[in-house]
Amino acid sequence: MDASAPSRPPLRQAFSEALATLLGARFSTAAAVCAHHGHDESHFPDALPDAVAWPHATDEVATIVRLCAEHAVPVIAFGAGSSLEGHILALRGGLSVDFSEMNKVLAVHAEDMDAVVQPGVTRKQLNAELHGTGLFFPIDPGADASLGGMAATRASGTNAVRYGTMRDNVLALEAVLADGRVIRTGSRARKSSAGYDLTRLLVGSEGTLALITELTLRLHPLPEAVSSAVCAFPDVDSAVRTVIQTIQLGVPVARIELLDSLTVQAINRYSKTSLREAPMLFFEFHGSPAGVEEQAQTVQELARDHGGQDFEWATRSEERSRLWQARHDTYFACLALRPGCRGVTTDVCVPISRLADCIAGARADIAASGLTAPIVGHVGDGNFHTLILVDPHDAEELARAETLNRRIVERALEMDGTCTGEHGIGFGKMDFLVAEHGGEAVAAMRSVKRALDPAGLLNPGKIVSER
Amino acid sequence: MDASAPSRPPLRQAFSEALATLLGARFSTAAAVCAHHGHDESHFPDALPDAVAWPHATDEVATIVRLCAEHAVPVIAFGAGSSLEGHILALRGGLSVDFSEMNKVLAVHAEDMDAVVQPGVTRKQLNAELHGTGLFFPIDPGADASLGGMAATRASGTNAVRYGTMRDNVLALEAVLADGRVIRTGSRARKSSAGYDLTRLLVGSEGTLALITELTLRLHPLPEAVSSAVCAFPDVDSAVRTVIQTIQLGVPVARIELLDSLTVQAINRYSKTSLREAPMLFFEFHGSPAGVEEQAQTVQELARDHGGQDFEWATRSEERSRLWQARHDTYFACLALRPGCRGVTTDVCVPISRLADCIAGARADIAASGLTAPIVGHVGDGNFHTLILVDPHDAEELARAETLNRRIVERALEMDGTCTGEHGIGFGKMDFLVAEHGGEAVAAMRSVKRALDPAGLLNPGKIVSER
Numbered sequence: 001m002d003a004s005a006p007s008r009p010p011l012r013q014a015f016s017e018a019l020a021t022l023l024g025a026r027f028s029t030a031a032a033v034c035a036h037h038g039h040d041e042s043h044f045p046d047a048l049p050d051a052v053a054w055p056h057a058t059d060e061v062a063t064i065v066r067l068c069a070e071h072a073v074p075v076i077a078f079g080a081g082s083s084l085e086g087h088i089l090a091l092r093g094g095l096s097v098d099f100s101e102m103n104k105v106l107a108v109h110a111e112d113m114d115a116v117v118q119p120g121v122t123r124k125q126l127n128a129e130l131h132g133t134g135l136f137f138p139i140d141p142g143a144d145a146s147l148g149g150m151a152a153t154r155a156s157g158t159n160a161v162r163y164g165t166m167r168d169n170v171l172a173l174e175a176v177l178a179d180g181r182v183i184r185t186g187s188r189a190r191k192s193s194a195g196y197d198l199t200r201l202l203v204g205s206e207g208t209l210a211l212i213t214e215l216t217l218r219l220h221p222l223p224e225a226v227s228s229a230v231c232a233f234p235d236v237d238s239a240v241r242t243v244i245q246t247i248q249l250g251v252p253v254a255r256i257e258l259l260d261s262l263t264v265q266a267i268n269r270y271s272k273t274s275l276r277e278a279p280m281l282f283f284e285f286h287g288s289p290a291g292v293e294e295q296a297q298t299v300q301e302l303a304r305d306h307g308g309q310d311f312e313w314a315t316r317s318e319e320r321s322r323l324w325q326a327r328h329d330t331y332f333a334c335l336a337l338r339p340g341c342r343g344v345t346t347d348v349c350v351p352i353s354r355l356a357d358c359i360a361g362a363r364a365d366i367a368a369s370g371l372t373a374p375i376v377g378h379v380g381d382g383n384f385h386t387l388i389l390v391d392p393h394d395a396e397e398l399a400r401a402e403t404l405n406r407r408i409v410e411r412a413l414e415m416d417g418t419c420t421g422e423h424g425i426g427f428g429k430m431d432f433l434v435a436e437h438g439g440e441a442v443a444a445m446r447s448v449k450r451a452l453d454p455a456g457l458l459n460p461g462k463i464v465s466e467r
Numbered sequence: 468m469d470a471s472a473p474s475r476p477p478l479r480q481a482f483s484e485a486l487a488t489l490l491g492a493r494f495s496t497a498a499a500v501c502a503h504h505g506h507d508e509s510h511f512p513d514a515l516p517d518a519v520a521w522p523h524a525t526d527e528v529a530t531i532v533r534l535c536a537e538h539a540v541p542v543i544a545f546g547a548g549s550s551l552e553g554h555i556l557a558l559r560g561g562l563s564v565d566f567s568e569m570n571k572v573l574a575v576h577a578e579d580m581d582a583v584v585q586p587g588v589t590r591k592q593l594n595a596e597l598h599g600t601g602l603f604f605p606i607d608p609g610a611d612a613s614l615g616g617m618a619a620t621r622a623s624g625t626n627a628v629r630y631g632t633m634r635d636n637v638l639a640l641e642a643v644l645a646d647g648r649v650i651r652t653g654s655r656a657r658k659s660s661a662g663y664d665l666t667r668l669l670v671g672s673e674g675t676l677a678l679i680t681e682l683t684l685r686l687h688p689l690p691e692a693v694s695s696a697v698c699a700f701p702d703v704d705s706a707v708r709t710v711i712q713t714i715q716l717g718v719p720v721a722r723i724e725l726l727d728s729l730t731v732q733a734i735n736r737y738s739k740t741s742l743r744e745a746p747m748l749f750f751e752f753h754g755s756p757a758g759v760e761e762q763a764q765t766v767q768e769l770a771r772d773h774g775g776q777d778f779e780w781a782t783r784s785e786e787r788s789r790l791w792q793a794r795h796d797t798y799f800a801c802l803a804l805r806p807g808c809r810g811v812t813t814d815v816c817v818p819i820s821r822l823a824d825c826i827a828g829a830r831a832d833i834a835a836s837g838l839t840a841p842i843v844g845h846v847g848d849g850n851f852h853t854l855i856l857v858d859p860h861d862a863e864e865l866a867r868a869e870t871l872n873r874r875i876v877e878r879a880l881e882m883d884g885t886c887t888g889e890h891g892i893g894f895g896k897m898d899f900l901v902a903e904h905g906g907e908a909v910a911a912m913r914s915v916k917r918a919l920d921p922a923g924l925l926n927p928g929k930i931v932s933e934r
Contacts, residue, residue, distance in 0.1 A: 109818065109820070111715060111819070111820035112818035112819055112820045112821075113715070113819075114818070153660055154659075154660040154664070155660070156658055160658060164635075165658050167658070167664065167667070168631075168635065177907075177911060181907045181910075181911075182907065183904075183905065183907045183908040183911050184904065184905055184908055185904070185908055187880075187883050187884055187885050187903065188817075188818045188883040188884070189816040189817055189818065189849060189850075189879075189883070189884040189885040189888065190816065190818075190819070190848045190849055190850075191623055191627060191632050191634070191816055191848050191850065191885075191888050191889065192621075192816060192885035192887065192888060193620055193621040193622070193671055193814075193885075193887045193888065193889050193890060193891040193892070194885050194886055194887050194891075194892060194896070194899070194900055194903055194904070195671070195892055195900050195904065195909070195912055195930055195931070196668060196671065196672055196676075196912045196915055196916075196930070197621075197634065197664075197667045197668060197670065197671050198904075198908060198911060198912065200634070200664045200667035200668070201663060201664060201667070201668050201915075203664065204660055204662070204663065204664050205663055209663075220717070221715075221716070221717035223717075248578060248580070248688075249688070250687070250688030250690075287758075288758075288761055290757055290758075290761060291754075291755075291757075291758055291761070294755055294757060294758070347660075349656040349657065349658055349659060350655075350656055351576065351579035351581070351655045351656065351657075352578070352579055352580075352657070353576070353578035353579045354579075381656075381657045381658050382656060382657055383656075383657075383658065412656075413654075416654050416655040416656070417654055417655070417656045418653075418654050418656040418658075418659035418660075418661050419661055420659065420660045420661050421656065421658050421659060421660065422658065422660050423660060424660040424661075425660070425661060425662055429661070432661070433661055433662050436654065436661055437650075437651065437652070437661070437662065437665075438650065438651055440644075440648045440649065440650045441650040441651055441652055441665060442662070443648075444644060444648075444650050444665060444919065445662055445663045445665065447918040447919060448663055448668075448915055448918055448919070449663075450918065451914040451915055451917065451918030452911065452914060452915070463662055463663070464662070
């Protein structure tokens with residue numbers, strides 16, 4: 001792994017001058033600015049860009065990308081910097097294009113349940129702007145990520161079991177190709193068979209095929225009734241088996257999240273909650289009042305069959321928000337268990353029937369490794385994370401964490417699962433991509449990459465290697 | 468439009484001999500066989516392949532495709548021949564690869580709600596084989612199409628409003644690339660962020676990027692309760708406005724289908740039903756008994772507000788099957804209105820708020836055209852068809868039908884919709900693809916096509932033109 005920027009020529013003066021002329025103060029080569037854009041939330045060493053640009057409009061992005069193409073400068077799209085696999089590391093220097101100032105909600109079509117947004121809009125910002133429309137956008141990675149970044153990594157979160165992932169909730173995109181051409185993919189129609197699905201090709205492409213400059217997103221009606229509950233279990237396995245039966249019965253739960261007892265401890269400390277420190281499921285039910293009642297009753301019976309305690313209900317809206325905010329803060333709560341540490345996060349997802357075995361195996365691996373690694377999961381999808389707490393300066397420990405990560409991924413692949421349910425490949429999982437899809441499929445991905453970015457300037461060193 | 472095969476060299480003897488050796492009687496150059504594979508259900512003139520192959524396994528498909536690559540022979544994947552835009556026309560001759568003998572259900576993972584099938588399995592066959600598992604596969608184009616063909620055209624049908632389209636229900640594919648390499652895309656995990664979404668790239672690619680040799684499909688639990696009803700309306704507009712409100716309220720209807728009075732007439736004649744010959748909505752509700760009751764009540768109230776008659780319920784399972792079979796036979800029922808005619812089918816899909824205007828506009832266009840064109844629609848998705856009945860030998864009438872089709876598509880595009888909700892581009896809608904996506908996006912599609920099929924041998928002349 002070589003995340004440090006190799007020696008490289010400085011940006012040509014003509015390039016810098018052209019960008020400064022175009023963007024004024026919205027172009028910077030200041031060291032502090034580059035440092036801020038040289039790392040995400042992963043444990044990988046920083047890799048700094050040579051400069052940062054803050055475009056305000058699609059045509060500016062197109063001009064920037066054209067200039068980069070002319071001068072052979074790598075271009076890295078930067079959203080909120082909350083990615084977990086080194087996605088925004090400038091491995092070969094170049095220009096970080098920070099979308100934080102392209103952050104307008106351009107249109108809300110409440111009657112069609114869609115919205116058109118710029119890529120720098122964050123998920124919380126969008127939901128705040130939807131207030132009063134009776135609609136919401138459900139995809140919620142832990143961080144308050146930008147929607148452009150969420151599309152680029154094919155993100156999901158706690159609601160995916162009911163509402164799908166970014167794959168399912170992006171209707172159309174506008175994007176700038178490697179040579180500066182602007183394309184539009186898709187329309188506001190709910191379905192289409194019109195040609196290759198460029199929308200789905202760009203969702204999850206992590207800035208390696210194009211830069212997303214506008215998104216048309218599916219919105220969902222706010223449910224008439226919502227109820228949330230937590231339920232403690234005697235052990236992780238009982239909790240997971242409750243989940244498996246819930247999904248197999250087709251109960252349309254909106255959220256069903258696993259937290260092991262170490263995670264609950266971390267949350268209690270970090271978020272000042274007083275949850276019972278045992279393996280827990282967090283539930284949320286959406287629907288009509290009767291429908292929610294019915295779902296909750298079914299799941300409560302299943303939980304009881306597996307030794308679950310009585311549900312503790314969060315009935316008021318503020319209680320619910322507090323509960324889910326605590327869930328979303330899990331990443332930072334767990335990091336706080338060991339001050340100064342960084343996280344190596346696993347993100348496997350397996351067919352639901354294999355989930356109990358997969359988690360049991362991971363727990364045994366963690367115990368054998370001697371590392372601290374709380375487990376949380378979007379278990380309704382078969383997806384869970386272990387957050388391995390590492391001292392980033394301890395090479396031996398990092399190596400042990402990598403071995404543990406690899407072992408967990410290998411097991412998931414043996415179970416016909418994926419190495420990443422929602423975090424993406426970035427720089428950190430490129431080897432696993434080959435293990436998962438096979439060399440021929442990755443070669444096909446490489447052909448697509450070369451077709452759309454022949455000079456290899458869009459986020460180089462991510463997803464597929466150059467040869 | 469030139470659908471007739473241009474003069475072309477005969478297949479080389481070495482090629483034919485190699486295929487005959489590989490496949491024996493499963494390779495044929497017989498005129499009758501080629502004629503059968505030279506047309507689909509569209510009105511386009513026949514375009515015959517030079518030969519037909521019936522592979523039994525993926526490695527045979529790989530060998531076939533490799534031989535075609537060596538000898539520069541076009542390859543056209545053939546499912547059930549039920550496509551509607553000339554998808555399987557052998558515009559440049561070549562080899563039709565008929566998947567009807569690759570028709571095994573390879574695995575049903577009931578506990579994970581997925582199935583692995585060969586591409587020649589039809590939708591009805593799969594559901595028959597799922598009998599007793601408590602699961603079903605919901606995607607139902609009118610014809611009993613092959614699942615490989617349905618994936619290739621990104622098909623949907625009456626259940627899409629609740630269960631999505633083939634885009635949403637294909638978890639993974641195995642496919643043979645243009646040079647004979649075999650790739651696997653995706654896994655059995657419910658979600659993944661692992662690299663470019665090759666699954667979604669191949670779904671809807673109409674045999675132009677690869678030949679699908681295996682599909683992993685999402686299954687769904689059979690609903691605990693099902694109820695179906697029909698409801699007559701004073702006019703089409705009232706019916707459509709009922710649909711719009713139903714969707715905007717977020718009622719999770721499983722099916723909501725519009726039939727204009729001419730279509731109902733056609734069905735009554737063809738399927739010996741005795742439906743009231745007025746604009747109708749066909750509904751189906753899936754859920755728990757209480758949930759179904761609740762949905763039906765809400766929709767019934769909305770219908771009443773728009774002048775709808777009382778619901779007529781199809782309570783017994785046989786009645787329901789009869790009703791939906793009649794709906795699925797609409798295409799043939801309408802063709803039977805005018806013996807000897809062929810259908811030019813429009814397939815636009817628009818944002819739901821525009822649906823009433825879009826259909827009203829289409830009705831005015833039909834009236835002005837002097838043509839006969841019943842209207843049916845998967846209106847919950849914003850998708851409807853007009854089936855323009857034409858004498859395929861009357862050039863003037865065909866031209867008038869094309870003008871009507873174009874006018875309907877143009878209006879849909881103005882409304883930010885798509886030229887095809889579920890039928891695909893094939894040969895018939897290539898111009899509309901450019902009108903919908905713009906030249907730059909289609910150029911990006913062409914780059915992807917060239918990257919994966921540099922010699923242009925996979926279903927040539929479909930989706931994107933070569934330059």
